[in-house]
């Protein structure tokens with residue numbers, strides 16, 4: 001398996017899975033993809049149906065990471081996908097499944113269900129990939145005798161998933177910037193209560209955008225970055241995307257009885273990482289009917305899938321919503337899909353994403369490329385705060401199931417794309433406790449809290465408050481990496 005950039009770099013060069021594991025963008029600014037998607041045969045699909053999650057993950061990942069010896073990869077996946085790690089299940093009986101499928105009911109002739117992806121340590125789907133990344137990073141760094149200092153900015157989900165994945169890992173430190181006093185008490189406690197010496201919470205006196213600007217400033221200081229061995233774990237990381245492919249297969253097997261059936265998935269989307277994994281599963285041969293992209297008021301992606309126009313938003317045009325992990329101005333993994341949509345033509349991808357930088361977007365309607373979107377199964381929809389509140393209430397009343405705001409966006413949009421006889425699987429991306437305010441608004445009651453999280457707000461917290469100043473952050477990191 002060789003990896004190439006969506007903008008053309010690396011064609012004719014050799015880039016293995018391990019080569020691109022620790023990096024971010026390709027050197028030409030593009031995103032890495034395999035030179036071709038591995039295909040799953042009918043025999044394999046039949047055999048995989050019975051596999052436990054960890055072994056299914058092994059079978060899928062080995063197709064993308066053939067430079068890691070099988071016995072090592074098997075050990076890594078078995079250590080990652082355990083009932084101990086994904087222990088925050090709503091129903092104990094499901095603990096061994098890692099991503100249980102919860103059937104809601106039949107609507108419009110279509111079985112409607114939720115694929116629970118948020119039973120990991122931080123109660124959001126990012127754990128599914130990040131936990132594997134922690135183990136892969138530790139393994140790869142040890143092999144090459146290297147260390148890594150991860151620098152990131154978070155307003156919640158990504159940062160805590162990264163910290164819980166990297167805590168206690170040899171050769172890795174995490175420096176996570178978050179806006180001082182701007183996160184919910186629950187999210188603050190989740191991150192700041194970690195006492196591991198390799199985890200550094202930095203509360204920046206500013207807002208989330210300031211934190212992101214500091215990370216950018218540090219990343220642009222190439223000498224510093226190289227000297228301090230700074231890396232990132234953002235959503236464009238290829239290993240994160242590929243780890244997410246696994247649960248599309250798992251969800252398919254749980255929702256069907258035979259491999260002749262087809263299913264649709266609805267994916268609450270922001271940076272297009274999650275649904276990009278669904279696209280890859282489909283390209284590998286998983287029988288997927290529709291991939292439904294659900295957005296909130298930040299509807300960059302819905303606009304594209306309805307009109308063929310991709311128009312990134314300015315930060316002033318980006319709404320702060322009650323499904324905050326989908327509040328994006330541009331979708332950082334979208335380029336991977338555009339590459340496939342355009343028949344893998346790196347010259348055109350390069351031109352289009354130059355247009356994004358220079359003109360704020362591009363239009364594929366006129367060129368006729370947009371018509372091909374259907375061949376890839378994509379459709380979309382958007383949801384608002386009122387839709388979320390209504391959907392949370394409705395799912396609770398009809399199905400006795402409490403869902404979070406992001407999942408509610410998914411259910412709302414899924415209902416607009418049901419097809420009789422085709423199971424619709426909505427990906428559950430977080431647990432309600434993380435977004436309690438909207439639960440209280442919708443249901444006039446407290447969100448369900450998994451047992452492991454009782455009283456976390458009262459635990460001692462470990463964090464450092466720093467001025468909104470990249471130089472100050474650089475000095476802080478340098479003092480701790482000597």
Ligand SMILES: *Cc1c(COP(=O)(O)O)cnc(C)c1O
Nearest residue numbers: 269270271272273274325429430
């Ligand atoms: C990150 C996140 C999303 C969006 O996923 P993308 O891969 O960025 O599209 C949706 N819901 C929750 C809860 C998230 O944390």
